[in-house]
Amino acid sequence: MSTSPPSGAGGGVPPARKDVDVADTPQPEADANWWRGAVIYQVYPRSFADSNGDGTGDLAGVRSRLPYLAELGVNALWFNPWYPSPMADGGYDVADYRDIDPMFGTLAEAEKLISEALALGIRTIIDIVPNHVSAAHPWFREALAAGPGSPARERFWFRPGRGEHGELPPNNWPSQFGGPAWTRTTNTDGTPGDWFLNLFDSEQPDLNWNHPDVRAEHEDVLRFWFDRGAGGVRIDSAAMVTKDPLLPDLTDDPAAPHPYVDRDDLHDIYRSWRRIADSYPGARILVGEVWMPDAERFARYLRPDEMHTAFNFDFLSCPWEPERLRISIDTTLAAHEPVGAPATWVLCNHDVTRTVTRYGREDTGFDFATKAFGIPTDLAKGTRRARAAALLTLALPGSVYLYQGEELGLPEVEDIPVERLQDPMYLRGGGSDPGRDGCRVPIPWSGTTPPFGFSPAGAAEPWLPQPADWAARTAELQSGDPDSMLALYRSAIGSRAAEPGLGDGPFTWLDTPATVLAFRRTPGFVCAVNLGPDPVALPPHTAVLLASGPLTAEQTLPQDTAVWLRS
CATH class of the missing domain: 3.90.400.10 (Oligo-1,6-glucosidase; Domain 2)
Incomplete structure (x- = not known):
């Protein structure tokens, strides 16, 4: 909760509409360093907003919600694949990189979306999947x-x-x-x-990056989207693209080079991509999906002539434990420091159990190998922790990725009927793995019954079913509640933009008990998070700027609560 009414809390959710008026707003191209401290909102198009009533989200739906995203205060949108696809893997089986799948709209619609978002100061990052294409390609x-x-x-x-x-x-x-x-x-x-x-689904044949056609095609695709105003690309499975041409068996020898993960020949590919990105005005960025436990190897992807940033999976999968979080933060910042790249922070995405559910479990980390049905969850505890984690991530140095629905505190949907599940992780795993559909359920915008404003009245049922109790979590309802998750995010993102020391910049830990994470970003700003069972005294300060929950009567910081302070 905020100690004063959060900025934007009463703004509400603008009604969905067919078009967004584009004023002569100055374009943000001049800020070449926008990506170093940006708040980037991940849009899973199929589940964001449905404009035509077919039960599937589309680009017209996103365009109608641009005012909501502008009020939230985000700097860019990252779209999961929107290309023509048989949807064997949620669009990551791409059949044509130069068009839009008809379920989402048209190429002209995408061009309008990029332009209209940019007029609101919001850039667009598209998804590129270089490891494979669709079997329909x-x-x-x-x-x-x-x-x-x-x-x-x-x-x-x-x-x-x-x-x-x-x-x-x-x-x-x-x-x-x-x-x-x-x-x-x-x-x-x-x-x-x-x-x-096919390292993924059988409908996703791997490309041979030793072939000149493959390299030339992807370079042309980059230019195609940069020519249409895209502000960057997110590179899927970026460390798995090239293979040892001898295709040797995997071995248990830790000294043996991996035949298809983190091969040295990857870096020439990303250097060529960086040259293309740098040839366009403004900063057109490359963001890598790089799962890499070796910090030194990870940093190689972020050298000044390669990618701009890469996702921080160590922090995403880290449990809600003070020492583990401290180590993850230190390790992340240390890995980025030698190459001068900003860190990224993310709590959830379209592949990961939603934050309020994960943080409400006994095991609060994330590992694909341990995903299972029926794990007990305390959603009240998970929500408190997710609120505190929001302030923690938004105060750390670097950029932040926010997955759609996290700002509403949505939980993982774990009771989707088996016959409605579509994720190949569930289908190919023989039902042992619940898959990722539970974090991909369509967003509740308004109203008291499904589809909660996701689709217009009289529409087909959403492609994944929404829980009835999401009536208490709609964007419309939360917009009128100053203590809601949405109000917290709006206030925090607005304060982050107003604080000159937040985003990219210096960071210093404060001396605190082991159960408390507290750090200074500037001489005037401190963030503190209490992960221990007992309330603790606040660090020295002159004012409380924002808190994730109420302080105690003695003005101490309770368990699973974060606070931003003027010091």
Whole structure:
């Protein structure tokens, strides 16, 4: 809660409308360092806002909610893939990088969205998936039709199988979604054919980045979207793109180089991409999805001639424990310091259990290997911690990513009927893994019954069902409540923009008890978070700027509460 009415708390949710008026607003292109301290909002288009009533979110729906995003105060929007796709993996199986899937709209609609958002001071970051394409992509269709040994197949990884009759995969690599990372083809005469590599779903054949066509195609795609005003690209599975051409088996030898993760030849690719980004006015940024436990190897992707930033998965997966969080923050900042890159902070995304649910569990960390059905959750505790974590992340140096619905305190939806689940993690895992659909349920905007303003009246049921109790979590309802999660985020993001020392910049820990994280960002700003069971005294200060929950009667900081102070 705020010690005074939060800025924007009473602004409400502007009604959805077909168009957004674009005034002659100065374009933000001149700020070449905008990305170093930006608040970036992740939009999962299928679940954000449905304008035409088909139960699926679309770009017109996003355009109608741009005033809401501007009032929230974000600097950029990152869109999960919006391209034509069979949707075998939520759009990460791309069939055409130069168009928009009809379920989301048209290319003209995307161009309007980029332009209208920019007029409100909000840049657009698009998703690029360089590791693979869809099995429906023209290149892969050509490769299948051309047959074994054809030049068209050289853009992918086709290989004969092992075993007497080629019945075994070419090597022992596993798919990220379970099972082998190889799928066998069928020849035109009906006999079993070669195998192709798919590190993800069988509908996502891996590209061969040793082929010049693959490199040239992706460079052209970057230019295509930068020409249309995109402010940057997020690079999916950025450390898995190139492969050892010998395709050796994975081994248990820790000294052996990995055949497809973090290979040195990746860096030439991203250097070429950086040269393209730097050739455009303003800062067009490259953001990497890089899961990398080795801090020195991680930092290589952020050298001045490669990516601008990369996602911080160590912090995202870190449990709500003071020492672990302190180590994660220190490790992150130390990894970025030698290359001069800003850190990024994120609590949740479209692949991860939502924050209020995760923080309400006994195990508050995140690991795909331990995801399961039926884990007990204390949502009240998780919400308190999520509120405190919001102030913690927004006060740390660098940029912050906010996944849609986090500002509403949405929990993971864990009772989706099995027949409605669509995630290949669930489908390929034989039902043992609940998958990621629970964090992808459509946003509740208004009203007391589903679809809660996500779709217009009389629309088809949303593609994933919304819980009935989300009536208490709609953006409309929270806009009128100064103590809501939405009011907290609006106030915190607004204060962050107004505080000259927040965003990118210096950081100093304060001497506190082990259960407290407290740090100074400037001589006039302190953030403190109490993760211990007992209330603690506030650090020396002249005023309380913002708190994630009420202080005690003695003006001490309770458990699972964060506070911003003027010092």
